[in-house]
Amino acid sequence: MNQLSADVRHTLDVLLPDGHPLRAQIPHLRIRARCACGCTVHFTGPDPAARPEIAAETDLGEDGEVLLFAEDGRLSRLEVCSWTDPKLTLADAARFLRGEPGEAA
Template sequence: MEPAPSGPGTVVAAEVQIFTEDGECPGEVLVFAQGGYLSWLEVCSWSDDIEVTLATAQRSLRP
C-alpha cells in the first residue's frame, strides 16, 4: 500500500472532539501520521469528571 501524501515530519492527520450523551465535550481524539502512514492515536481528556477512553470515543462517534 502506498503512503498517503503528507508533509515532512509528524502531522495531525485528523482530530475530533468527543461528546457525551449530555452534550458535554470531555476530550478529543487525535490521529497522527508520519511519512503518510498512521504513526499513533491519542485520546485526550479535558475533564477530571468524565473518564475518557478509546471506548468513550467510539461511542461518541457512532451515528
C-alpha cells in the same frame, strides 16, 4: 502485533471517511502498543524518529478530542485527549462517535 479492536477501527472510520487518502492503510494497521489507561494506541509504521503530524481530529464536545497522527504519510498513533476526570479511553470515544450513551455523551 495485535489486530485493530472494534473501538479503534470505528474511530478510524469516522476520522478517515471514504475518499480520504490515508484510509487505504486501515486494513494493514496493527497495534504495536497501548497505554495502560486506554487512551492511546501506537500502530506499526515508520521510523520512530519521524516527525508526527496530525492527520485527522474530531471533537468530543466538552469532554475532549480524538487525534490521529501520521509520520511520513503513514498512520502512527490514535489518541484521546480528555478535558474531564475520569479520563476518556478510545472505547469511550468510539461510543460517543457512534452516538451511544457513555462517558463522552
